[in-house]
């Protein structure tokens with residue numbers, strides 16, 4: 001199915017990286033999704049995700065994600081490892097009210113941390129957001145002590161841009177979080193600098 005995200009058809013897009021396929025969700029993602037997310041070490045960092053994350057919660061979340069993706073309000077992708085076709089995480093771009101901006105969010109199942117999957121998938125989705133969808137700005141937030149996510153965002157070139165508030169359902173708390181931004185122009189010029197041959 002082809003969906004409109006910010007006016008562009010993106011529904012069937014699959015992004016391929018060295019080790020991963022970043023693809024739209026399928027209904028049979030519910031079981032692996034529940035297995036990976038129903039873990040306090042993952043859920044405690046995620047806004048708006050309840051704990052425990054039951055099979056029913058996974059099915060509800062997935063139905064919403066597939067519908068949002070089709071409606072174009074939220075671009076939701078499963079992160080699948082090419083080597084064994086296993087689901088290892090999730091990543092999404094949530095459209096802001098300003099049509100040129102979207103918020104990046106992601107998680108990786110704990111068994112798969114520390115292998116560079118978040119950075120690899122996020123780099124592909126950032127490029128997709130800027131180059132394919134034509135977004136001007138991406139934003140992201142994470143809890144101030146989420147050192148893993150802070151490192152992922154820094155590696156992508158995100159810069160501090162104040163603070164915002166998010167509801168953390170598993171913690172039953174609304175918490176002030178640092179806000180980060182990455183503009184297409186800054187991302188493009190950093191990539192050009194990286195591509196420059198040494199003088």
Ligand SMILES: CC(C)(COP(=O)(O)OP(=O)(O)OC[C@H]1O[C@@H](n2cnc3c(N)ncnc32)[C@H](O)[C@@H]1OP(=O)(O)O)[C@@H](O)C(=O)NCCC(=O)NCCS
Nearest residue numbers: 042045107108113114115116117118119142147148149151
């Ligand atoms: C944060 C998270 C996405 C990182 O995933 P990952 O696949 O392990 O991250 P990567 O292996 O791609 O690492 C990217 C960078 O972060 C660093 N990093 C990863 N985990 C880290 C940690 N716990 N503490 C400090 N640095 C960390 C890596 O060293 C790497 O740095 P480098 O680019 O300088 O080499 C993962 O731990 C996770 O899903 N956590 C729970 C949910 C969550 O926090 N989601 C984000 C909500 S904002």
